[in-house]
Amino acid sequence: MAPLSSAVRPAAPPAPDPHSYAGQGTQLVRHLRLHLAVDFAQRTLAGTATWLLTEPVGAASASDSAGGTLVLDTRELRLDSVSLGEAAAGPAAAYALAPADAVLGQALHIQLPAGTAAVSIRYRTAPGAAALQWLAPAQTAGEFPFLFTQSQAILARTWLPCQDSPGIRFTYEATVEVLGSERGQLLALMSAENPQQTAANGRYQFRMVQPIPAYLMALAVGRLDFAPLSERTGIYAEPATLARATYEFADLEQMVATAEQLYGAYRWERYDLLVLPPSFPFGGMENPRLTFVTPTILSGDRSLTSLVAHELAHSWSGNLVTNATWNDFWLNEGFTVYFERRIMERLYGSTYADMLQVLGEADLHHTIAELGASSPATHLRLHLAGRDPDDGLNDIAYEKGCLLLLTLERLVGRPRLDAFIKEYFARFSFQSMDTATFIGYLRQQLLDPAPGLAERLSLGAWVDGPGLPANAPVARSARFEAVAAVRAQFGAGTPAAVLAPxxxxxxxxxxxxxxxxxxxxxxxxxxxxxxxxxxxxxxxxxxxxxxxxxxxxxxxxxxxxxxxxxxxxxxxxxxxxxxxxxxxxxxxxxxxxxxxxxxxxxxxxxxxxxxxxxxxxx
Missing domain, CATH: 1.25.40.320 (Peptidase M1, leukotriene A4 hydrolase/aminopeptidase C-terminal domain)
Incomplete structure (x- = not known):
């Protein structure tokens, strides 16, 4: 495997993250070398994670370090050894596991003597690791077992000792070996450069040259085939599903090209989809280079592919510029929903995008009613300390965030907003963004140069206010109005069969x-x-x-x-x-x-x- 260049050094220390212990230490990680064995019989991953460290501020290199502490997030991992250096057989490191927290797991404190540039951790996962879904053959579309991970929001620590914060990025390379008699028939994939064919020896190598946060680490192993859609896009799926999936996602290359026309070059080289078994808990997950999607969007008429447009949009909003903490989740999802609907509008027309917006607003109003219109949980900027961040990943971030951008679009015009968003993605590529920094950037670039614009936007009411501000736009859909007319006829007594045409x-x-x-x-x-x-x-x-x-x-x-x-x-x-x-x-x-x-x-x-x-x- 060709060597990887070192990761980009963070432009600034990461924001304090209430959902990661990493800030308790003096060192950040920059690159991961991972060796894992996948054992379906025991339902475990086992191997070695070697972390290369960033240089301390002011040091010419890692060897100039005066020592310190590396703190990693773990949850229910069994640690076999912790060593100094890039080999698991290196000198033993002094380390301690803090008491377990039900949400955050355990902090792993590793003492670093002067000159330490890397640490190696031999470990194995628990059979019930929260990020891992082990499926028996009966739970798949074929005759083989299946494994997939879901690391967002803070579950990467259940299968990898890591600094599990969206504000900390690293590159990685990995070797994954599939154990057991079926190894030659199972394909392993990661959020990285991927193979397209099964290896007879069950051994696969990966690398990710762009720095990513831990929640975008992903692994899947199953009986999978690959079908290319273009030079840079394709579909992985179980053999019984592949034909349906390639039909459903035929417009994938057009989606990528359209996204690039809107907000700049796609920075991740390939964009492939992996169609998972039905137990996948989300519609999709934007793992870089390899989006995971649910088979529930295989409708046969390509009418649910807005979900793919959403995950693709994350290649800019979320993966390229990432929320610094889960309190800033709206910066990932609000931009992504807005971007998704712009892609769908370009491809299928404004009447199609209008339907998506109306449905999204309906979901938002339902969520606000459930949470309470005056609840702090309806703010865009959240305060999730002490809680599982998954509690805050709801329609507020997605749809209220999108409505804020639509309000801004109406005030400044679409061309000006597009230029702002394109520059935002370019300027902050491969960095994290918190709400306060974004507000400052928005004011500097768009609001302050236009007297009175900030007051008309009411930014504070959007970000730190409950419910929806009075200036929130309301979507209309001509196609839905035609649907409502048919529904009214049914309500007035017209037989359903008569309405079919x-x-x-x-x-x-x-x-x-x-x-x-x-x-x-x-x-x-x-x-x-x-x-x-x-x-x-x-x-x-x-x-x-x-x-x-x-x-x-x-x-x-x-x-x-x-x-x-x-x-x-x-x-x-x-x-x-x-x-x-x-x-x-x-x-x-x-x-x-x-x-x-x-x-x-x-x-x-x-x-x-x-x-x-x-x-x-x-």
Whole structure:
């Protein structure tokens, strides 16, 4: 493997991070050499993490260091040894593990004698490591086991001793060896330069030359094939899924090119997708070079690919310029939602993007109602110290953040805002950004040169105020207005079958809007008529089912019961699971039924989902 150049030195010390112990030490990491063995039989990763350290401020090189302390984040890792230098067999290091915290895990304090440039840690993961999802063959689309990681927000520390803060970046190289009799049939992939074919010896090498934070570390191992879509894009998926996926994502290269036209060059060389088994807890995860996506967006009509546009947009917003801490999460997601919809508008027109904006605003209003319009949890700038940051990763950051940018667009004009965003990504590439620094930059570049603009924007009300400011824009969708007209006809007594011609060509978004606007008290007989006309219960579209099944539950429409059970048993996407289990709990006898389904389904869910559902269904 060719040597890697050293990582870019941080422009400034990282912001204090309440969710990482790294700030307790004097040293930061800059490069990782990782050797891991993947053991499906034991459900463990085991190997060595060698961390190369940054030079202390004022030192000409690491060898000039006067010593100090390196503090890493760990959670439920078994440490076999900690050594000084780049070899696991080097001199033993003095180290100590702090008491465990339920959210943060344990701080690993390593004492560094003068001249220490690297440390090596031999370790293994726990079988129940929260970031790791080990799947038996029956839980996949084929006949082989599967492993994938989900490191965001602070779960990287459950499979790697690291400085698990979004404000700390490093490059890495890795060797991954798959153990067991199936090793020659399983492909390993990471958020790095990736192979496209299975190695007979089960041994794979990776490197990531752009510095990334720990939450973007990713690993997947399974029976996977690859299909190229262009010179720089392609799809990895299980063989049974690959054909559907390549059809669904045929516009991927166009998406990348469109994103570049908007906000500058794509800086990560390749952009590939990995379609995971259904237990993946999110729609997608923006791991650099290799976005993880859920198979629930394989609708057959390419109408759910805005999710891919969202993950692609993270290649600029989040991966290139990263929220400094999880309190600043809106800087990742607000920009990304805005960027995603600009991509979709360029590719499919403004009427399509308008639908996405209306749906997003509806989700936002629902979240604000749940949290309370005056709740600090509805601020953009969060205060999550002492809590799992996953608690704050909701529609406020995504949709309120997007609305702030839309408000700014209306005030300064799209060309001026585009120039600002493009320069922002270029100026702060491969750096972290906190809310205070961003506000200062925004004022300097856009607000202060235009007298009165800051007052019209009401930036403080957006960032540190509850709910939505009075100047928040409200989206309209001509296509949704046509949907509402059809829905009104149904409400006025027009038979569902008569309405079918008016629905020809509807996208998934139009169907979801139709269902979400129906009266929640519709009787079972009317649902039966809708089902007979449009086949909702038998739909293979996860978004439609997630909108349809709560209606069926409330009405006691029993023909949908089996579809609900199958959906909950096989789909692990938290966005769908939580509302469906809540709807089930609200029915007579629903708690017992929900708990029985959950008992069977829980092994199929990632810990990101079970951490929420365990409390809901206790």
């Amino acid at each position: 008016a629905t020809a060509g509807w996208s998934s978004h139009e169907w979801v809007h139709f269902l979400q606007g129906l009266s929640p008290t519709l009787p079972a007989a009317e649902l039966a008529a809708l089902d007979a006309a449009f086949g909702f219960t038998a739909s293979g579209n996860a978004e439609l089912l997630a909108a349809w099944l709560p209606l069926a539950l409330r009405a006691g429409y029993t023909p949908a019961d089996a579809a609900l059970t199958q959906f909950l048993l096989h789909v692990g996407r938290r966005k769908f699971l939580v509302p469906l289990y809540r709807a089930l709990l609200a029915t007579p006898g629903g708690r017992a039924r929900a708990q029985e389904i959950y008992r069977q389904a829980r092994p199929n869910y990632h810990s990101v989902a079970t951490s929420t559902l365990d409390a809901l269904l206790a």
